[in-house]
Structure formats: C-alpha cells, structure tokens
Amino acid sequence: MIIKICGLRTAEHACIAAEAGADMIGLVFAPSRRQVSVAVATEIAAAVRRLPLPRPQIVGLFVNAPVAEINAVAEEVGLNLVQLSGDESFADTLGIRLQIITSIRMDGSKREAEWIGAGVRLLVDAHVSGAYGGTGTRADWQRAADLARRVPLILAGGLDPTNVAEAIAQVRPLGVDVSSGVEEGGVKSATKIRAFIAVARGTPGL
Secondary structure, three states, rough: OOOEOOOOOOHHHHHHHHHHOOEEEEEOOOOOOEEEOHHHHHHHHHHHHHOOOOOOEEEEEEOOOOOOHHHHHHHHOOOOOEOOOOOOHHHHHHHOOOEEEEEEEOOOOHHHHHHOOOOOOOEOOOOOOOOOOOOOOOOOOOHHHHOOOOEEEEEEEOOOOHHHHHHHHHHHHOOOEEEEHEEEEEEEEEHHHHHHHHHHHOOOOO
C-alpha cells in the first residue's frame, strides 16, 4: 500500500510523515493555500533527505505548468516524481524528465480516457467544478473501484483517518493520498498524519 501525504508546507510535518512511514510526500507548486515556494520546498526536501533510510519519495504537484518550469523546479528541489493535477494532455507532458503521476477526476472527459490508456500512474480525485483537488470532497468510490480492477491507481479525495480503512476495503487501490483529511484548521496535524498512516498500513489492499 502506497501512502502519500500531500500539501506539506513545513519540514517538521514532512519529517513526521516520513518517520510515521509515508511512502510519498507531496509539495504543491500550483496556486493554492498549500502552495510552497521553491526555496521552502528545497528546505523541506533537504530535511527529508537527512533522515535515515527508507525515506519517502518527494512528489511535486503542478497544474498546467510549462514543461521547462516543471523540469527546472524538479532539478532545483530534487523531486523524485511529478504529479500533474490540471488539464494537461499526454502530449503536453512530453519532455518531463521524471516519472509522472496524473490526477483524474472521474468526469468522463476525453482527457480522462486518454490518461487511463496511457499506461502512467493514476491518482483518482473527486470531481469538483472549477477545482484541481485538495477540496476534501470524497471521490466516487464505486467508479474508482471499477477502474482499480483494470489499472493500478492511487485514491484521493475526502480521505481521513476515520474512513481510509473503508476506502481501501471497497476500492482496493494501489495507494491512498490525503491532504485536508490530516489537517486541523487548515494546518497539518501530526496526530492525524500518524493516525492516517497507521490505519492505512493496517488495512490490506491489493
């Protein structure tokens, strides 16, 4: 089970997630209340890399950013993976040097169908008009479960320590992703991060 804690803004919370057993930590570079500057992201990444092995992979989240910008940020920060959470088509991503995770929102769009057939790692999020994720809205678990039987996917959207076990049991995803579900008052909670990871680790997936 891959566990990703996204929207981290401090080295403290990133290290808490890492030490609790997260496989990935997500840093948001798109406009958002969770957005971090390249300088802050570099500090967070450096703090995580100072931890003993095994360490989580560092994922940079972008929305409709130019390929040159993505590659430049990835190199400066030392990202391991790139997450695309906008309206990017497969053709838009040619030239990205790192492995890609692509968010889809189960909206039945042509873009969704293209990415499902592209053979890349998928992250299923909730469909909220005008939003690119991080809303805390629950994804469509039934449709996600149907898709998970066809392709490996990471489930996001409205997960938290109280429902992640049920989500894993129902969807059988490759992994789970959380951001708002481990926050209190818009700020990451060390207690909730640890609880989410513990519950997800104790739940059998694929």
